[in-house]
Amino acid sequence: DGGITQSPKYLFRKEGQNVTLSCEQNLNHDAMYWYRQDPGQGLRLIYYSQIVNDFQKGDIAEGYSVSREKKESFPLTVTSAQKNPTAFYLCASTDRITDTQYFGPGTRLTVL
Amino acid sequence: KNEVEQSPQNLTAQEGEFITINCSYSVGISALHWLQQHPGGGIVSLFMLSSGKKKHGRLIATINIQEKHSSLHITASHPRDSAVYICAVRSTTSGTYKYIFGTGTRLKVLA
Numbered sequence: 001d002g003g004i005t006q007s008p009k010y011l012f013r014k015e016g017q018n019v020t021l022s023c024e025q026n027l028n029h030d031a032m033y034w035y036r037q038d039p040g041q042g043l044r045l046i047y048y049s050q051i052v053n054d055f056q057k058g059d060i061a062e063g064y065s066v067s068r069e070k071k072e073s074f075p076l077t078v079t080s081a082q083k084n085p086t087a088f089y090l091c092a093s094t095d096r097i098t099d100t101q102y103f104g105p106g107t108r109l110t111v112l
Numbered sequence: 113k114n115e116v117e118q119s120p121q122n123l124t125a126q127e128g129e130f131i132t133i134n135c136s137y138s139v140g141i142s143a144l145h146w147l148q149q150h151p152g153g154g155i156v157s158l159f160m161l162s163s164g165k166k167k168h169g170r171l172i173a174t175i176n177i178q179e180k181h182s183s184l185h186i187t188a189s190h191p192r193d194s195a196v197y198i199c200a201v202r203s204t205t206s207g208t209y210k211y212i213f214g215t216g217t218r219l220k221v222l223a
Binding site: 102106 | 147154155202212
C-alpha cells in the first residue's frame, strides 16, 4: 500500500535535546512538507521540499532543520533552539498531477 | 486577520441533519482543498476545487471564485462524520505548492 509513514507516534524528550522525526513516503511524490499543529491554530508550514537535495524554509522554520537526500525521505530535526517544541507534527506530500496532499499520521512531540 | 477563515469554529448536530461549513479567503488562489482530521490526528483530503462543485457520497463542496468563498455540505449526517474539517488554499502568490490553512471546524454529530 502506498502512503506516508511517520515514526514514532508519540515522542518524549528532555529540554535541550535535539530530536529527529521520521517521514517516509512510497508515493513517488517530489514535493514534501512538514507542518506543525497547535490547538486553535491552522497547520503552519515549517519546511518544504519540491525536489531531492532542495528545500525551503516555511513560515516557522526557526529552531528546525531538514534534509532531503532521498526522494522517499524527509526527516525533521527539532533542535534545542526551538523555544516551544511541544506540538503535533505532520508530514505531507503532494501529487502534482491531481494536486492532492497526502498526510502522514503525525508525531506528537512532548518536551519535558 | 487570517487569510483563510472558517465558520463556524464548532458545530454540534443531530444525526440526519444537513450540515454546512464555510470557508472564506482573501488571497488569489489556484485551488482550494477540504480536509478531514479525525480525533487520532490523521488528515485525509476530501476535495480539491478550482471551480464549481464536487460531490462524493454524502459530501458536497462548492466554490465561488468571485466571492472568494467555499462551502462543504454534509447531507444526512452521521456520528462517524464527527471530525475537524479544514479548508486549505493554494495561493497564487505563496509559491507553487505551498498551502494556507484555516483553523478548522470541529463537528460533532450526536446519535
